[in-house]
Amino acid sequence: MMHMKQIYLFPTGFLCLVALLFSCEQAPQSTDNKADMQQRPSYAIAIHGGAGTITRASMTPEKEAAYRTALDSALLIGETVLRQGGTALDAVEKTIVYLEDCPLFNAGRGAVFTHEGRNELDASIMSGSNQKAGAVGSVMIVKNPIRLARAVMDQSEHVFLTGRGAEQFATEHNIETVDPKWFYTEQRWKTLQEMLEEEKMKGKTGSLEPATRDYKFGTVGCVAMDQQGHLAAGTSTGGMTNKRWNRLGDSPVIGAGTYASDDACAVSCTGHGEFFIRYAVAHDVWALMSYKGLSLADAADFVVNKKLVEKGGEGGLIAVDKNGNIALPFNSEGMYRGYAKPGERKILIYKE
Amino acid sequence: MMHMKQIYLFPTGFLCLVALLFSCEQAPQSTDNKADMQQRPSYAIAIHGGAGTITRASMTPEKEAAYRTALDSALLIGETVLRQGGTALDAVEKTIVYLEDCPLFNAGRGAVFTHEGRNELDASIMSGSNQKAGAVGSVMIVKNPIRLARAVMDQSEHVFLTGRGAEQFATEHNIETVDPKWFYTEQRWKTLQEMLEEEKMKGKTGSLEPATRDYKFGTVGCVAMDQQGHLAAGTSTGGMTNKRWNRLGDSPVIGAGTYASDDACAVSCTGHGEFFIRYAVAHDVWALMSYKGLSLADAADFVVNKKLVEKGGEGGLIAVDKNGNIALPFNSEGMYRGYAKPGERKILIYKE
Numbered sequence: 116m117m118h119m120k121q122i123y124l125f126p127t128g129f130l131c132l133v134a135l136l137f138s139c140e141q142a143p144q145s146t147d148n149k150a151d152m153q154q155r156p157s158y159a160i161a162i163h164g165g166a167g168t169i170t171r172a173s174m175t176p177e178k179e180a181a182y183r184t185a186l187d188s189a190l191l192i193g194e195t196v197l198r199q200g201g202t203a204l205d206a207v208e209k210t211i212v213y214l215e216d217c218p219l220f221n222a223g224r225g226a227v228f229t230h231e232g233r234n235e236l237d238a239s240i241m242s243g244s245n246q247k248a249g250a251v252g253s254v255m256i257v258k259n260p261i262r263l264a265r266a267v268m269d270q271s272e273h274v275f276l277t278g279r280g281a282e283q284f285a286t287e288h289n290i291e292t293v294d295p296k297w298f299y300t301e302q303r304w305k306t307l308q309e310m311l312e313e314e315k316m317k318g319k320t321g322s323l324e325p326a327t328r329d330y331k332f333g334t335v336g337c338v339a340m341d342q343q344g345h346l347a348a349g350t351s352t353g354g355m356t357n358k359r360w361n362r363l364g365d366s367p368v369i370g371a372g373t374y375a376s377d378d379a380c381a382v383s384c385t386g387h388g389e390f391f392i393r394y395a396v397a398h399d400v401w402a403l404m405s406y407k408g409l410s411l412a413d414a415a416d417f418v419v420n421k422k423l424v425e426k427g428g429e430g431g432l433i434a435v436d437k438n439g440n441i442a443l444p445f446n447s448e449g450m451y452r453g454y455a456k457p458g459e460r461k462i463l464i465y466k467e
Numbered sequence: 468m469m470h471m472k473q474i475y476l477f478p479t480g481f482l483c484l485v486a487l488l489f490s491c492e493q494a495p496q497s498t499d500n501k502a503d504m505q506q507r508p509s510y511a512i513a514i515h516g517g518a519g520t521i522t523r524a525s526m527t528p529e530k531e532a533a534y535r536t537a538l539d540s541a542l543l544i545g546e547t548v549l550r551q552g553g554t555a556l557d558a559v560e561k562t563i564v565y566l567e568d569c570p571l572f573n574a575g576r577g578a579v580f581t582h583e584g585r586n587e588l589d590a591s592i593m594s595g596s597n598q599k600a601g602a603v604g605s606v607m608i609v610k611n612p613i614r615l616a617r618a619v620m621d622q623s624e625h626v627f628l629t630g631r632g633a634e635q636f637a638t639e640h641n642i643e644t645v646d647p648k649w650f651y652t653e654q655r656w657k658t659l660q661e662m663l664e665e666e667k668m669k670g671k672t673g674s675l676e677p678a679t680r681d682y683k684f685g686t687v688g689c690v691a692m693d694q695q696g697h698l699a700a701g702t703s704t705g706g707m708t709n710k711r712w713n714r715l716g717d718s719p720v721i722g723a724g725t726y727a728s729d730d731a732c733a734v735s736c737t738g739h740g741e742f743f744i745r746y747a748v749a750h751d752v753w754a755l756m757s758y759k760g761l762s763l764a765d766a767a768d769f770v771v772n773k774k775l776v777e778k779g780g781e782g783g784l785i786a787v788d789k790n791g792n793i794a795l796p797f798n799s800e801g802m803y804r805g806y807a808k809p810g811e812r813k814i815l816i817y818k819e
Contacts, residue, residue: 246745246778252604252715253629273714274741277605278630280713361632362625363604370722370747389626393598395722395750402754426598 221333226353364388386430521801573685578705716740738782
């Protein structure tokens with residue numbers, strides 16, 4: 116079982132001032148404590164930008180600053196929605212739209228390439244108040260897959276649409292589509308070429324094994340609690356570099372990558388999707404709270420740092436409970452993440 | 468909350484003799500009792516062929532006999548595998564292959580038609596011993612989608628493949644493909660035409676509402692416990708008549724339509740898929756047993772007859788636990804189903 120300190124202070128830009136004002140140097144492992152449960156904050160939000168081999172050694176100061184700035188801007192979008200009395204669903208959707216448009220993250224623009232050199236995007240969103248959900252898999256022309264997932268939830272009687280059918284739904288419901296070239300980034304293309312080259316040398320095709328220079332489990336996600344106490348969760352991804360056969364990971368699978376229910380928590384995952392599907396990770400956190408009475412921190416820690424570690428499933432998750440507690444556990448070397456409540460705000464990358 | 472007696476005796480053909488030998492007239496609501504838990508049977512298997520508006524009034528003697536014979540033959544295939552010491556996984560796969568090939572059921576040959584007049588097939592399978600899983604969505608040329616799901620589980624590092632990619636995987640891995648015409652049946656085509664006609668009159672497209680003459684929630688599934696005590700579950704479907712946009716239901720979603728873990732139970736669902744996804748039904752039964760200590764009968768009954776009924780989610784499920792207990796709850800008017808253990812065997816259709 117792995118243990119890690121999750122909260123560390125790296126002020127940058129606007130974040131710098133806010134973080135310095137409200138944070139303590141000896142940050143707790145989680146914000147899930149008695150004080151929080153007694154005084155529910157008026158809102159709470161957390162974001163992630165993927166987990167994986169993210170170490171200080173592999174990071175340049177410029178790259179780190181760019182990630183921190185992007186996470187900070189994304190978080191601010193969701194915070195603003197919530198502070199102004201908007202819904203958790205809107206906060207989640209708008210925050211993820213920003214992360215999808217940012218080429219730093221493996222979702223929307225900046226998505227990784229499939230074996231065939233395409234960008235196939237997956238996303239899902241869930242509303243905790245009525246447990247309605249929307250999910251899309253393998254779309255190639257939808258600028259913001261999270262918007263399409265929201266439209267599936269709000270404007271259809273379905274939950275899960277895929278491929279060309281999902282794209283047709285997008286055009287019929289005025290969801291913005293783009294030329295697939297929109298999703299191209301040089302870095303992701305280079306990573307695919309390197310993997311294909313390596314495969315050729317090894318005489319094996321379709322490998323998704325550790326060779327990845329880029330970090331492996333790119334995904335973006337957001338969870339939020341609004342001023343009405345409603346929860347929501349959303350996740351969006353380009354999947355894994357060199358994926359084949361219209362492979363779906365956990366991101367578009369309700370119960371695996373995304374889950375939300377006002378009675379307990381909202382969860383968004385990032386990691387080796389196959390493991391997260393097999394152990395229904397997001398729903399498992401919900402079930403441990405609902406049926407076993409665990410706190411959010413204990414439930415999330417058990418799933419990520421015990422169950423998944425024992426099974427070999429690398430990754431992490433972000434979660435918020437109905438009392439505004441937040442948990443951000445991960446069992447990989449790093450996870451791009453951040454969270455905010457009134458009077459508390461952090462952007463984090465590494466283990467400590 | 469709806470309550471229903473699940474077990475009723477309708478002997479037919481071979482089943483007749485076996486059932487009369489071993490059954491009692493006052494059958495219990497479930498086989499989950501202390502005697503069973505103390506004496507684990509050497510194997511156990513259950514099957515379903517869909518749930519919905521299945522009433523005696525809507526059934527002709529010929530139609531009923533045909534369904535009973537088909538269910539009986541399917542069950543016998545799985546029983547034979549288990550009796551001969553085969554694995555739960557093989558029993559589940561072979562039983563479902565038979566149900567897919569039988570035009571009476573909405574899976575494989577006999578699948579319902581999409582809005583565009585196609586047959587799009589979904590399936591999933593899960594192994595309880597290692598929690599490996601395979602799932603495929605929206606395939607149109609694969610004769611037995613459950614075989615493809617098994618191949619995804621056994622021969623790839625993935626869990627979930629969809630659409631043309633999944634079909635490509637099938638051809639690369641020697642899974643039998645057929646001309647899409649293979650899946651055509653006159654009755655299903657007629658049902659689609661009636662629904663399209665009705666839509667035209669109402670001026671609405673893509674409706675999946677109750678109009679369906681055919682019963683609504685066609686799916687086939689199988690759960691089994693083998694002589695080694697390993698569990699497995701599998702599910703296969705053509706989805707809902709008149710579905711659009713490459714809609715997926717719960718059948719290919721691990722955690723929703725299918726789940727298996729040797730530590731508790733194996734589950735296969737049938738019903739209004741959107742609800743089964745939103746409440747992660749198959750994983751929920753597992754979680755109620757694992758985290759709340761409920762028996763299989765109580766866990767399955769709670770999810771199907773309380774939670775889903777309150778939410779408006781129609782359907783049912785079949786499940787087997789690690790002690791060989793079987794539960795077959797449903798909240799619709801009928802569910803094609805059957806189960807067998809050494810010395811106990813039943814084929815059932817109606818509520819009572």
